[in-house]
Amino acid sequence: MALALILLLPWPSIVFGQNGQPALPSVYIAGSGNTALDQHVTRLLRSELGESVELVFLSEGQETLVSASPVITIGPAAFTRIRQINRNAQILALLVERKFIQGYVNRSPGLVSAVFYDVPLLRQALTGKAILPQSKRIALLASTESVEIYEDLIDQLAEYNLQARVFVTDSDDQLIPTLIRALNYGDFLLAGPDDVIYNPRNIKHILLTAYRRNRIVIGPSQAYVKAGVLASGYAPFPAMAAKAGELLQTYFDTGSFPEPVYPNEFRVEVNEQVARSLNIPLPSREWISQYLDDLMLSSQEDSE
Template identity: 55%
Template structure:
């Protein structure tokens, strides 16, 4: 049976049905476009050149991502051959990672982590001022004050140093004078002079402050240093919490979650200003203690939290000159 509507009538009916559908479709397109405009076009990107330890890299990445939040992507540097991805700084973990990134000639800002101040000073020249760091090795003033808190009667402290490093400790000795500690640097002129120099240092100081100098303090020498020190009934502070397991009495350190949080603070500052902050030490720290060594020395120790609280009090005393 043919339709009872004329062609013109049928067209009007079709248009009448289609119109609401078209208006609905147009509304949906507008809503989708508005939603897209409300979201960032792409997440901020931070590049990471990890260490040779994949387990550590994964843990650090997880902590960093948790601090930065979902709008910041942490992307592996090694996966970018041309390194022409979105804008963002590069985080390096360790000296080898920093060297690999510098070899690429990248013009991006670099947040170099887990490297020594000496490494930073040398690499910063090649980076053209585009580099910053969160120091990981404990500041020597803090380490020295740990020794002072553990031995309240201590008035003299000894350090070992190579000839070219003597000047590096001048500011430390001046700072320690404000805390009633006299510090003296004993120069180690070679491997054969290590133990004789150490013996002279122990005759002078109430305790030995070990520095992050891996020429003097390393797995090959630490056993001889500790045996000599404890035979003289002296204690060793530092250079890091890893040495506490080897027999050092105590050292401060920054827990990895706190270190990652400080790195995230640097990245957020870059996102806000386009510039990484100046190098700094994290404010937070913990203290590792070898209680077995303390018992061997017949040394009563305060609780580690009490030691940390007293060290912080000393660092923030009223003159305001000392920093953690």
């Protein structure tokens, strides 16, 4: 659906409408190309922002019209497209993982921000703990280039009476032998946001190897639960839209974006069929989510 674009002046100039009243500030939306997804996210943003801004969806070829108004990008491809067209564009990125966007944020503070799509690794690890209360050790599988994504997690786990070890594999030939060593160490395997290891080509072999050794896999995302992962945290779309609204408000108040953030709410997706196959009593998704919220809040209060 074609939408009319209004003339925009650089921040902080005021644009007046035809009735002489100040026009609403405008925000562009650059879509992912998935029509259903783009429409869903746009509806949530409209609901969150109400009548405070005018949302202008960019049709294909209109990206060059982006000037002084902020742009919400849906997914990494949309972010890359806008960034290549205008390196000074003020972008709020949605549906992007922290590892993808953080470098851009560091290079363009105030111009680039995001609501992270991935779930903090600590929360994913504690999801495994909630399902297997007696667990003490977590196995982590990584490539040489991705080992660093687990460093903060390993430092955080001691507070929860957990420890973890990273097992490194850099080739297809090493993957399964390294995985077997990891499974012999850990009470469960935590899958992080590492596309080199956890991808459609590898995931079937990883899951079969784990479950033959009576080990569960947690993470890396909701999509993998359907593939056979036992459980994973995820951020619901309304929570991401709510946080996007907060970041936009800060932008309109100050003229620059704050640092990227995670949403305030996470949920848990589980695969009940896998749990039955492994004979694992599985708490409800709601119980797990509430347990994690309470556990992390208690830890935060203890540290203050």
